[in-house]
Structures are given as C-alpha cells and as structure tokens.
Amino acid sequence: MSDKKLVILISGNGSNLQAIIDSVTESYIQADIAAVISNRGDAYGLIRAQLNDIPTHTIEHTQYTKRTEFDKALQICIDQYQPDLLILAGFLRILSADFVQHYHAKILNIHPSLLPKYPGLNTHQQALDAGDTSHGTTVHFVTPELDSGPLVIQASQEITSAHRASNEPALQLASEILEQEHIIYPLAIKWFIEDRLKLSQNGAELDGELLRVPKQLQTIQSEDKPH
Numbered sequence: 001m002s003d004k005k006l007v008i009l010i011s012g013n014g015s016n017l018q019a020i021i022d023s024v025t026e027s028y029i030q031a032d033i034a035a036v037i038s039n040r041g042d043a044y045g046l047i048r049a050q051l052n053d054i055p056t057h058t059i060e061h062t063q064y065t066k067r068t069e070f071d072k073a074l075q076i077c078i079d080q081y082q083p084d085l086l087i088l089a090g091f092l093r094i095l096s097a098d099f100v101q102h103y104h105a106k107i108l109n110i111h112p113s114l115l116p117k118y119p120g121l122n123t124h125q126q127a128l129d130a131g132d133t134s135h136g137t138t139v140h141f142v143t144p145e146l147d148s149g150p151l152v153i154q155a156s157q158e159i160t161s162a163h164r165a166s167n168e169p170a171l172q173l174a175s176e177i178l179e180q181e182h183i184i185y186p187l188a189i190k191w192f193i194e195d196r197l198k199l200s201q202n203g204a205e206l207d208g209e210l211l212r213v214p215k216q217l218q219t220i221q222s223e224d225k226p227h
C-alpha cells in the first residue's frame with residue numbers, strides 16, 4: 001500500500017464512501033483512508049466508516065453561525081491528518097473560497113449530472129423536466145464556484161420512456177446513476193493516487209494530457225476499467 005492518505009467528507013448515506021472503502025480494501029486504490037468527517041451526526045456513512053475501523057469526526061454545521069467558522073473548524077480537523085487528497089462524497093455544504101484554496105488541486109467532488117449542466121440540487125428532476133434523453137454523473141476538481149472546476153470523468157445514463165413511465169422517475173434515475181458513481185469515483189481517485197491525474201494551471205490532466213473534455217466511462221480502455 002502507498003502511504004498516501006485520503007480524508008473523506010460526507011453528509012449522508014455514504015454509498016460512494018462505501019465504494020471507496022471497498023476499493024481501498026481490495027487494493028484497487030492503494031491509499032489509506034485516514035478519516036471520515038461528517039457535518040451531520042446522523043449520517044449513515046459514519047457507521048460505514050466505523051465498521052471499517054476508520055476514525056470519524058462530526059462537526060455539526062448548525063453549531064456555527066458563520067460559514068467561515070465552520071470551514072475553519074473543518075480545516076483544523078482535516079489538517080491533523082495531512083491528506084494527499086480530500087474527497088467530497090455527498091458532502092452537502094458549500095465551502096468558502098479560502099477553504100477550497102487551502103486544498104488547491106487536492107479536492108475532488110462527484111455531482112449527479114453531466115456538468116456543466118445542472119449544478120446544484122434536484123439534478124434528476126431537472127433533466128427529466130428539460131426532456132433530456134441523456135443524463136449522468138461527473139467527477140471534477142473543486143474550485144470555489146459551486147459544482148464547477150475542471151471535469152475529470154463522466155458516466156452517462158440514457159433517459160428512456162421506461163424511466164418516464166415509472167412511478168418515481170427521478171428516484172429510478174438517481175439509483176441507476178449512483179451505481180455509475182460507484183465506478184467512476186474510485187477510478188478517478190485511483191488515477192490521482194497513482195499521480196496520473198493532476199490539476200495544472202490549464203486544467204485537469206490525465207497522463208500528462210489536458211482533458212479538454214472529460215473522460216467518458218463508456219469509452220475508456222479496458223485496462224482502466226474498474227474491477
């Protein structure tokens with residue numbers, strides 16, 4: 001195992017966290033998960049971490065009146081672990097520019113849309129309402145703007161008439177897209193840990209090549225395909 005360290009921020013269920021834990025356990029990602037930090041004490045992801053003997057912390061955002069104070073407390077907690085990579089995995093807080101700058105080129109996020117389409121919330125419903133035939137999910141480097149920053153990899157999901165006819169089209173779509181997230185997020189983290197993925201002044205680079213458009217799961221080489 002490499003001695004690289006990951007710190008993972010969550011707010012909820014933590015299914016992406018679980019996919020990352022599994023990838024580390026199987027040595028698909030050769031790194032150590034140093035800590036999992038949640039802004040909510042009831043996040044199920046905390047239990048997932050504890051079941052895997054990963055240190056956990058809860059920093060309730062409701063205890064802070066100012067965003068910058070919460071971010072500072074979060075930063076102090078993270079920095080005791082000196083992570084090589086900070087991973088946002090369903091972390092539902094907007095982070096201040098100073099915080100993001102502190103971890104420049106070392107923060108990844110996953111967002112459930114084909115960015116730059118639909119930053120923010122309710123992405124599945126927005127794609128359905130717009131009559132889109134394709135939707136998906138994106139891993140990107142984090143910059144101070146919400147759900148922005150250089151794109152790394154996307155997975156697409158066709159929106160079919162069967163989705164639209166289902167009882168809960170947005171939920172149906174969300175669960176299918178989540179499965180794709182569990183593939184592309186560990187893959188992007190693996191690239192980063194292996195020093196293949198970097199954020200340069202020009203943007204995200206994979207194997208020294210600028211990603212003018214994000215990689216697409218459906219078209220990448222089999223050698224890069226996850227387990």
Ligand code: GRF
Pocket residue numbers: 012013014015016017089090091110111112137178181
């Ligand atoms: C995912 O849809 C992710 O794209 C978004 O938040 C959700 C997290 O789900 N950022 P989980 O907590 O990993 O199950």
